[in-house]
Amino acid sequence: MNSLIKLELTRALRNRKFLFFSVIYPSVLFLIIAGNADSTTRVPGSDLTLPTYMMVSMASFGALTAVLMGNSERIAKEREGGWIRQLRLTTLPGRGYVLAKTASAAVVSLPSIVIVFAVAAAVKGVTLDAWQWLALTGAIWAGSLVFAALGVALGYLASGDAVRPITMITYFGLSMLGGLWMPTTTFPDWLQAVAKWLPTHAYAALGQAIEQSRAPHVQDLAVLVVSFVLFAGGAAWLYRKDTLKA
């Protein structure tokens, strides 16, 4: 299975468009959003400065892009093209394909997180304790698994022409409504009420809790855990259904 992970990774690193959008783009977006903010203004409803706040949002957004975008479309395509059938004729265990896809996405998502941090620290002077940097990297990286599972589920759910729009809507919907692009405190009340139940909101809130050196809200943790169980369960169910259909 390691050889498949290696090959998946080679392929991901070779795809410049994918690398740009998942690794470089979040940092660029961070600079655009936080570029003119002075580092003393606080984000409404939070005691974090705008650059500090947006750093976590954009690192989360980058990880989300890396694990969600590539996989759903590739899985749908390879499922229809018959590559998965061909793999089933090898010694690779059934779940090996999905694990390889997830592992390679995780490898791409790490630099996208770290680069946002590096840009935020260098350009916008964001300072945190050493443990906070490490905890942030760990939390955002681990949290991206929730969305990796969602990507796999979408890849097995949608097919052909439908998979791209469905992934896009999910991706932009989760990013915007979850407050990755702008703090949800700028939303109208009813939208805020919706947003706080989204896994992307909980995901960013986890990082912001670390920045504020406080324990994360139980609700955010619960939303992430439940989302993971739902997405991973859904992916497993759809995967099994697809295997029987072959």
Added chain:
Amino acid sequence: MTTTASVVAFDQVSKAYGSVRAVDALTLDLRPGETVALLGPNGAGKSTTLDLLLGLKNPDSGTVRLFGTSPREAIVAGRVGAMLQSGGLMGEVTVAELVRLACDLHPKAHRPSEVLSRAGITQIAGRKVDKLSGGQAQRVRFALATAGDSDLVVLDEPTTGMDVTTRQGFWATMREQADQGRTVLFATHYLEEADAVADRVLVLHRGRLLADGTAAEIKARAGARRISFDLERTIDEAALRALPCLTGIDISGRTVRIQSADADATVHAVYGLGVFPRNLEVAGLGLEQAFVAITTAEEAKSK
């Protein structure tokens, strides 16, 4: 394992899609070292049979065993290499990388360079998989199927998309596989392919095994000709029905349509009846019609 053990054993295997019986109570037995063609028109159930054989689909009833184990166990043991008709390839990687992956995944793998040269794709090893022609992609699939020292090689319509020259080269490669003592099973709808390569031909029609014999036997049965002509005057039908080598006859008014196993002998005998056939036409039966002829003959026999 003794030498007489089955490589592939189907026992009363059935698979239906809705009301369509794709494979209907199929029983078959392949022996080590055989090169077997699975012959049938489109929709005969060839691909479903191979899917069942490889464990990609589960039968509704009956059992499929490879080397006395389940298909999956045989694959994990590295005893089966397969090339699917609908076998997609991983995109955005080179041919060499894909072949290396196949070798890494095979418990009894050959060296990647060997696999590439055997499949005749050394020259395109550096090319991206997405940029291949149909015939080149088929050769890559063949390389994946022969990445290791498997005892059974299964190929579903392997020459689809190949031109004539490539096709000939491909069958030469295939024969090498068989000469090394492997059991080779391939599906095709070309009688000529089965004739040129296989030492045993299984004819599949509507999910059932119609015939099982040497290529020559099948060719004789499927090689029937269709003869049609108009009579100048009506003659005794019994005389027409007594013509030699007939496998079927249809007389409507003065028009006679005949299916014959030996058109030369039949036509000669028509002249011998003292009639002069007008608008005489002799044509080969398509494989599909030949199958229908065989089915009709089978059904008549069973009555």
